[in-house]
Amino acid sequence: MRLIVQLLSLLVRGAGLMLGLAGLGLALASLGGAWSDRLDALTHAAPLWLLMGMGAVALGAIFARGGERWAIVGLGGATILACAVMMLPEYWATWRFKPAMPVESDLKLVQFNAWHDNRSPETGLAWVEAQNADVVLIEEGAGGAAPIVKALKAQYPYSSCDRVAECETWIFSRKTMLARGGVPTDKPFLAGAWATLADAKGPFTVMAVHYTWPIPAGPQQAQSRKLVQFLSGFDKRDTILTGDFNSTPWSFSLKRQDKALGLRRWTRALASWPAGQFSRLAAAPAPFLPIDHVYAGSQWRAVKIERGPAVGSDHRPVVVTLRRLP
Incomplete structure (x- = not known):
């Protein structure tokens, strides 16, 4: 013994x-x-x-x-x-971070990688609808997530794309879209969409992107450089950028991006992946990697930052309420 x-x-x-x-x-x-x-x-x-x-x-x-x-x-x-x-x-x-009480004039947005292998899109759609957000930004809106995109396109008066089958990244808005478009398709490819929205305090731009995985090294960093260059064509003071960046905030790549973008990243250590049944063999009781991020220019201040529940995607959605400063 x-x-x-x-x-x-x-x-x-x-x-x-x-x-x-x-x-x-x-x-x-x-x-x-x-x-x-x-x-x-x-x-x-x-x-x-x-x-x-x-x-x-x-x-x-x-x-x-x-x-x-x-x-x-x-x-x-x-x-x-x-x-x-x-x-x-x-x-x-x-x-x-010091949260504040949201008011009616604040901008509420939802950032959500809906996942092309989504097994219960009706659950994700019901949750998004319940948020009653001003702007919804979707990545991986094809495949199993297509019903979410189709329903949101019918509910929101403005969207960044005309046909459900044509786009992977989407922006839905209750505010009038004055202009819209995608990220240039030259290499490296970067899935993304942008829209300039009308507002009583002046128009502003929202953008959603979807990065590739960090392995192998190189392509994701090239996408980041492309985004920085593309974003330079917009007024960064009023720009809002969200997306599935597939990059954690303690990576040096994201730290370099934070400096290069000239925007403030409001989502801090907000784990969003993995969620629920994220593969055929594995389920996640809780996310542990923060890879979905929301940035905003100097005219914006976040007053509330939340992580949504597991709603059929392998990502948890992120809800951020922003207040536009004078």
């Missing part, structure tokens, strides 16, 4: 050591994303590296003794510190 206990202790201590070594190695490699797009792909999994560090600290502190304990706990602590360098600024920005 004593031998079994010793073997189990050795196994647990070994697991703590491996968690510490692997977590620290991956976290340090992620920091290399400041210089390498390939290494930057690792930053999106920073929450996992953080859990590995925490596991190493817990197992080392409980089951190890002497120098072995200090080694395992030290590895775990260093992993936690490396992850904090990447993630803590985002959570600090979240804590600093």
Whole structure:
């Protein structure tokens, strides 16, 4: 019996050591994303590296003794510190946000990747309808999500596209669309739509985009550069940008984009993926990656930021209420 206990202790201590070594190695490699797009792909999994560090600290502190304990706990602590360098600024920005009570003149918008494999579009549609938003921005509006787009097109007086089968990204608005269009189709391809809307305080532009995955490295960064260049043709002070960026806020790619866009990202550490039955084999009890974002120019201030429920898509929707400043 004593031998079994010793073997189990050795196994647990070994697991703590491996968690510490692997977590620290991956976290340090992620920091290399400041210089390498390939290494930057690792930053999106920073929450996992953080859990590995925490596991190493817990197992080392409980089951190890002497120098072995200090080694395992030290590895775990260093992993936690490396992850904090990447993630803590985002959570600090979240804590600093001060919500306010929405008023009738505020602009309420819904950002939603409706998912082309949506298995219950009627659930997503019912939720969107209940929001009674001024503007709804949809990505992956084809396939299983087409019923959502078709119904919204009938309900909203203005939309960014004429035919349901022609567009992947959509903007629906209760405000008059003075102009509308898509992102140029030259390479790298970027699914997107924009519309300039009439408003009592002056027209403003809303835009929705959908990025590719961060792996392999390169294409997503090219899409980001294309968006920055395209956005330079609009007045950034009144522009609102939303989308599924497939990029977490602790990645160096998104941090560089935040600076280059000249807009403020209001969604901070708001996890939106995965949601519900996000694959045939896996279901998510809660999202853990913030990849759906809402930016706005200097004329706007967010007064309320919410994450919606799982409504058939592999993304949770995001609801942001913006107030236009004088």
